[in-house]
Amino acid sequence: MREANKNIVLIDSEKCIGCGSCVRDCVGEHLYLDGGVVRAKTDSCPECGHCYAVCPNEVFSFIGYDTSETLCPIKLSDLDPEILLTGIKSRRSCRQYRNEPIPDDVVKMIVEAGRYAPTASNKQDVHFSILKEKKDEIEKTAVEFLRAKKAQGANGQTFMIRTITDSFLFKGAPLVILLSSVNPLDAGIASGYMELMANSLGLGVLYSGYFQYVFANCPELREMIELPEEESLVSCMVFGYPDVEYRRIVPRYEANVTLL
Ligand SMILES: Cc1cc2nc3c(=O)[nH]c(=O)nc-3n(C[C@H](O)[C@H](O)[C@H](O)COP(=O)(O)O)c2cc1C
Ligand code: SF4
Ligand code: SF4
Numbered sequence: 001m002r003e004a005n006k007n008i009v010l011i012d013s014e015k016c017i018g019c020g021s022c023v024r025d026c027v028g029e030h031l032y033l034d035g036g037v038v039r040a041k042t043d044s045c046p047e048c049g050h051c052y053a054v055c056p057n058e059v060f061s062f063i064g065y066d067t068s069e070t071l072c073p074i075k076l077s078d079l080d081p082e083i084l085l086t087g088i089k090s091r092r093s094c095r096q097y098r099n100e101p102i103p104d105d106v107v108k109m110i111v112e113a114g115r116y117a118p119t120a121s122n123k124q125d126v127h128f129s130i131l132k133e134k135k136d137e138i139e140k141t142a143v144e145f146l147r148a149k150k151a152q153g154a155n156g157q158t159f160m161i162r163t164i165t166d167s168f169l170f171k172g173a174p175l176v177i178l179l180s181s182v183n184p185l186d187a188g189i190a191s192g193y194m195e196l197m198a199n200s201l202g203l204g205v206l207y208s209g210y211f212q213y214v215f216a217n218c219p220e221l222r223e224m225i226e227l228p229e230e231e232s233l234v235s236c237m238v239f240g241y242p243d244v245e246y247r248r249i250v251p252r253y254e255a256n257v258t259l260l
Helices: 050-054 081-090 104-115 135-152 184-200 209-217 219-225
Strands: 009-011 031-034 037-040 060-062 127-131 175-181 204-207 232-240
Touching: 009 037, 050 060, 081 184, 104 127, 104 175, 104 184, 135 209, 135 219, 175 184, 184 204, 184 232, 209 219, 209 232
Parallel strands: none
Antiparallel strands: 009 060, 031 037, 127 175, 175 232, 204 232
C-alpha cells in the first residue's frame, strides 16, 4: 500500500497574480498571501489539489502525481437531474450475465471512477483487487466453505434456504473486483461510483455479500486474497454484460427522514 499524503505541493510564485482563490479554498490552511504572492506555511497538506484546480495560472504542481491527464472539468449540473435520478432508480442488482468478456479499457474506466471518489483526509486508500487468474479458484474455495457451513447449520443466514451452485457467488460473470480500505467508508463510496460507471458502460453489477461473509469467516480465503492486515474488505463487486432486462422501476419504502 502506498503511504498517503507524502507528496509535496510545489509553488511557482513568479506566476502568482495574488487573487487569493487558492488561499480561500485551501482546506489545510496551508496557504497565505505575502505581499500579494502566495506562500505555504508548512509542508504537510492533504494534497487535495484544490489550489491546483482553482488557480487561474499554473502556479501549483505536485511531486509524485501524474498530471498529464488532468483535463478541464465538466459541471455535473449540466447533466439533466431528472435523467440522473431516473438512471439511479433504474439500477438493479444483476444476477444473470452473458458469457462475454469485458474489454480492458472498460475495466480501466470503472477503476478510474473508483479512484476519483472522495476519501477521508484525501488518503486515497482504496485498494482494488481485480480477480483474474485466481477468480475461479477463489470462488470454488468460497463456495465449498459456504456449503460446509450450510451442512453444519448457520442460524439466521439466508444461504440456509438457497441453492449453493458452483457460481452462487460470482454468477458466471467475467469480472470481480474486491474493494478494501483502511477507512471502510472510502471503499464504500468508491463502490457506488464504480457501480454507476459500470452501468453507464452497459454492464450489470452485483455486490456479493455472501462472498464477504465467507471472507470474514474463512482464513484460507483471506490468505488467497493477500489483503494487508490494516485493510477491511468493504465490497465484492461482480461485473458483466446483463442477460436480463427490467421493464419498470421497482417500488421502495418512503425515505426514513427525520427533520430536526
Ligand atoms: C452490501 C450488499 C450485499 C449484497 N449481497 C448480495 C449477495 O450476496 N447475493 C445477491 O444475490 N444479492 C446481493 N445484494 C443485492 C441486494 O439483494 C439488492 O441490492 C436488493 O435486493 C435490492 O435490489 P436492487 O439492487 O436490484 O435494487 C447485495 C447488496 C448489497 C448492497
Ligand atoms: S493541496 Fe489542498 S490542502 Fe494542500 S495546499 Fe493545495 S488546497 Fe491547500
Ligand atoms: S490562485 Fe493562483 S494566482 Fe491566485 S493567489 Fe493562488 S497561486 Fe496566486
